Amino acid sequence: MIEVRNLTKHYGDKHAVNDISFTVEDGEILGFLGPNGAGKSTTMNMLTGYISSTSGQALINGVDILEDPIKAKSYIGYLPELPPLYMDMTVKGYLQYIYDLKKCKLPRRAHLNEVMTLTKIGDVQNRIIKHLSKGYKQRVGVAQALIGNPPVLILDEPTVGLDPQQILDIRSLIKKLGKNHTVILSSHILSEIQAVCDRIIIINHGIIAAHDTTENLSRSISADHRLIARIEGPREEIIKALRNIPGIKYCRADMQREPGIYEYELEAEPGNDIRRDLFAIVRDNNWPLLAMRSAEMTLEDMFLKITMGEGLVIENPNDKAEQKGEQA
Amino acid sequence: MGAIFRREIGAYFTSSIAYIFLAVFWAFFGYFFFETCLVSATTDMSGMFQSMFLICVILIPILTMRLFSEEKKQKTEQGLLTAPVSLGEIVFGKFFAALALYTIGLVMPFFYALILSKYGVVEWGIVFSNFLALFLMGAAFISIGELISALTENQIAAAVMTFISLMLLYLIDVIASNLNEGILQTVLNRLSFFRKYMAITCGLFNVSTIIFYISFAVVFNYLTIRVFERRRWS
Numbered sequence: 196m197i198e199v200r201n202l203t204k205h206y207g208d209k210h211a212v213n214d215i216s217f218t219v220e221d222g223e224i225l226g227f228l229g230p231n232g233a234g235k236s237t238t239m240n241m242l243t244g245y246i247s248s249t250s251g252q253a254l255i256n257g258v259d260i261l262e263d264p265i266k267a268k269s270y271i272g273y274l275p276e277l278p279p280l281y282m283d284m285t286v287k288g289y290l291q292y293i294y295d296l297k298k299c300k301l302p303r304r305a306h307l308n309e310v311m312t313l314t315k316i317g318d319v320q321n322r323i324i325k326h327l328s329k330g331y332k333q334r335v336g337v338a339q340a341l342i343g344n345p346p347v348l349i350l351d352e353p354t355v356g357l358d359p360q361q362i363l364d365i366r367s368l369i370k371k372l373g374k375n376h377t378v379i380l381s382s383h384i385l386s387e388i389q390a391v392c393d394r395i396i397i398i399n400h401g402i403i404a405a406h407d408t409t410e411n412l413s414r415s416i417s418a419d420h421r422l423i424a425r426i427e428g429p430r431e432e433i434i435k436a437l438r439n440i441p442g443i444k445y446c447r448a449d450m451q452r453e454p455g456i457y458e459y460e461l462e463a464e465p466g467n468d469i470r471r472d473l474f475a476i477v478r479d480n481n482w483p484l485l486a487m488r489s490a491e492m493t494l495e496d497m498f499l500k501i502t503m504g505e506g507l508v509i510e511n512p513n514d515k516a517e518q519k520g521e522q523a
Numbered sequence: 524m525g526a527i528f529r530r531e532i533g534a535y536f537t538s539s540i541a542y543i544f545l546a547v548f549w550a551f552f553g554y555f556f557f558e559t560c561l562v563s564a565t566t567d568m569s570g571m572f573q574s575m576f577l578i579c580v581i582l583i584p585i586l587t588m589r590l591f592s593e594e595k596k597q598k599t600e601q602g603l604l605t606a607p608v609s610l611g612e613i614v615f616g617k618f619f620a621a622l623a624l625y626t627i628g629l630v631m632p633f634f635y636a637l638i639l640s641k642y643g644v645v646e647w648g649i650v651f652s653n654f655l656a657l658f659l660m661g662a663a664f665i666s667i668g669e670l671i672s673a674l675t676e677n678q679i680a681a682a683v684m685t686f687i688s689l690m691l692l693y694l695i696d697v698i699a700s701n702l703n704e705g706i707l708q709t710v711l712n713r714l715s716f717f718r719k720y721m722a723i724t725c726g727l728f729n730v731s732t733i734i735f736y737i738s739f740a741v742v743f744n745y746l747t748i749r750v751f752e753r754r755r756w757s
């Protein structure tokens with residue numbers, strides 16, 4: 196279990212992480228979502244004892260990382276943003292070194308083989324790490340975190356640089372590990388966090404912008420009421436007609452995709468399904484509807500939404516206090 | 524500590540630094556052996572050992588330059604510092620690895636002494652005390668190089684800075700001899716590495732010298748630990 200209380204890190208007068216609190220229960224997968232430079236890595240570095248916090252506490256299985264770092268670190272398997280790989284070692288040699296470094300007590304050969312099978316790097320075990328592809332290197336990084344079977348796994352952007360198949364592999368591996376490990380996972384890819392995590396913390400400018408279960412967050416940002424439609428016909432008339440749909444919030448023409456054919460972005464008030472109305476309009480006007488899809492919300496959209504809408508105004512200290520109270 | 528020590532030794536040999544160091548070190552040993560023992564037909568190896576002081580000043584930076592700078596540059600430091608080991612284990616693991624490779628280099632004079640013992644009488648006591656002096660002085664030099672390596676992520680910068688530092692230690696005597704009699708000269712003479720080393724190579728074995736070198740190495744290893752602690756807390 197991980198407990199974080201009012202964790203803060205200042206570099207001079209720059210607040211990298213400001214007063215973050217959360218807990219992760221055993222067997223839970225927590226996702227850390229945020230743009231680059233939001234403070235995800237800094238938080239993880241504090242949790243793993245790589246850097247100290249300016250104030251606040253981080254407890255790993257009840258052990259304070261600053262008070263008894265060696266004991267706390269022995270509970271953690273950590274994959275930093277850049278896997279700490281020694282490029283001139285073989286995969287097997289490197290994992291053996293990590294095994295010794297962590298003073299692991301598990302049966303050596305069996306445990307190493309188990310980890311290599313789990314991360315699917317058994318076939319490259321005798322190759323020098325610097326000759327491996329990025330995907331393999333990343334998986335060796337995951338493997339080193341798993342050595343010693345630590346109860347807590349902290350993975351900083353574990354799928355960066357992997358191809359789609361490898362991303363799926365790693366995700367299913369993390370899900371599997373989440374059954375008997377406590378996992379914190381960071382990413383700036385929304386779908387990845389959604390696919391894997393039980394709970395999500397959105398972090399921006401070093402503070403928690405939102406903290407909820409994946410289900411709730413997904414619902415609040417769900418894109419059902421945002422549509423993108425590709426319609427053939429006169430642009431101005433189409434826009435005028437679409438803007439008359441009841442419950443619509445805005446409509447604008449996007450890019451010209453094919454000669455004379457535009458994509459239109461529509462957003463309805465939450466709870467309104469405008470797909471049928473849209474279809475009725477194009478049918479009545481005889482404008483061929485060439486494509487229609489729901490607009491995926493980008494991370495940027497979500498940030499705007501979470502930081503500016505929904506009543507979570509992060510710049511306001513009173514609101515922040517309220518928000519903290521809710522979490523506690 | 525064992526894991527770090529073993530990896531470090533492995534890295535010396537895979538990165539070819541070990542071979543380069545040993546080859547150059549032994550080449551100089553061989554040359555000085557030839558010049559001071561064989562040419563002058565003596566079994567007194569003190570001249571050879573005296574000449575090795577400057578070779579250590581030049582070669583030890585190569586041994587220590589990548590100890591920490593490389594870890595920092597390749598970001599492997601993060602793995603090391605988040606592993607359940609103490610800073611002391613990390614620093615001493617690396618120190619002893621460098622010291623071990625250096626000690627392998629020091630084995631050579633014993634072969635020379637064996638060769639000489641075929642043809643004349645070798646004063647084994649002097650050979651051993653010379654070996655011990657070179658060993659302890661190397662340990663102190665390595666601890667300086669280690670500290671400097673922890674301060675930068677550039678191997679070359681670490682090597683150059685270490686070389687300059689060791690050179691300054693070597694030149695303490697020159698500086699001291701240019702000073703008028705005074706406290707500063709006394710202090711510098713007491714600090715002098717070269718003077719203490721020369722005394723041993725001449726057969727003047729002194730416990731305080733041993734303690735000087737060892738405590739020097741301990742202090743610099745401690746300072747290296749402090750560098751990492753400070754960085755973590757900054």
